[in-house]
Amino acid sequence: MVAFNVIKKDQEYWLADQIKMNQSKEVYWAELKTLLAAWESNQVNYLSLLMDAEYEEQLLNEGFHKVSSVVEYTRTLEERFILDSSIFVRSLSDSLMTDEEFAKLYDECRSGSANKNNLFSIDQIMEAFLNELGPNWRNHCHIFYKAKEPLGISIPHIEDGTTEEGRLFYFGVTPEHRGKGFGKVLHLYSLELLKNMHATYYVGSTDENNEYMIRIFKANGCLLRDKKGIYRIDK
Structure with missing residues (x-):
C-alpha cells in the first residue's frame, strides 16, 4: 500500500502527504514509521508531513513539531x-x-x-x-x-x-x-x-x-x- 505521496529533493528535504484511503489508523502509522526510518537512513535534512490531526500526539512524541493546519476544498x-x-x-x-x-x-x-x-x-x-x-x-x-x-x-x-x-x-x-x-x-x-x-x-x-x-x-x-x-x- 502507498499511504503517502512523497516528493524528494536529494538530502535537502522530503515532502509527504497522506493519501486518504479506507485504511485503519494502525496501518497508516506503520507506513509512517517505515517512511521515517527511510528518511533517517538517507540523512535528509528535514521531513515535512501533511497528515490527519488525529495523529498529532503520536507525531509530537516522534519528534515532529506542528507548523500549521491546512484545509482542502474540491x-x-x-x-x-x-x-x-x-x-x-x-x-x-x-x-x-x-x-x-x-x-x-x-x-x-x-x-x-x-x-x-x-x-x-x-x-x-x-x-x-x-x-x-x-x-x-x-x-x-x-x-x-x-x-x-x-x-x-x-x-x-x-x-x-x-x-x-x-x-x-x-x-x-x-x-x-x-x-x-x-x-x-x-x-x-x-x-x-x-x-x-x-x-x-x-x-x-x-x-x-x-x-x-x-x-x-x-x-x-x-x-x-x-x-x-x-x-x-x-x-
Whole structure:
C-alpha cells in the first residue's frame, strides 16, 4: 500500500502527504514509521508531513513539531465557466517574460500571504519546478494580464499518480490587485486551464487562517473536503 505521496529533493528535504484511503489508523502509522526510518537512513535534512490531526500526539512524541493546519476544498469541473474577456493569460513558454522576471512576480504574489508553511526561498521554488513539473514546466506557469499589467499567476497541473485530479502548484494575486475581486476571477480562469488539461475535478488547499483564499474557494463553488496538520521533523 502507498499511504503517502512523497516528493524528494536529494538530502535537502522530503515532502509527504497522506493519501486518504479506507485504511485503519494502525496501518497508516506503520507506513509512517517505515517512511521515517527511510528518511533517517538517507540523512535528509528535514521531513515535512501533511497528515490527519488525529495523529498529532503520536507525531509530537516522534519528534515532529506542528507548523500549521491546512484545509482542502474540491469541486467537479464539468460546467462551462464564463470568463472575463478583458483578462488574458499567457504561459511562461509563450510569453516574453524571462524566468528571472517570473521568479520576481512569483515572489511578489506570495508576499504578505497568510500561509504559514513558506518553507522555500524563491530560488528553491524555481529549482523545484523541474523536479515536480518536469522538463516542460514553463508550459504550466501562467501569467494573467489586464491590458499589459500582470495581475497574478497560476501553475495548474495534474496530480502525480492520477489522470484527472487538477491541482494548482501555486496561485496568487499581486499585492496591488488584492481586494478588488481579481482573486475569484483568476481562480476561475485556473479551473478552466485545468479543464483544458483534461482534469475532471479540482482539489485546492490553503492554510486554515487564509480567509482570503477560502472565500475564493467558496465563491467558485468549492466544498470543504478535508483538514490536515502540517508537521515537520529535522535531522
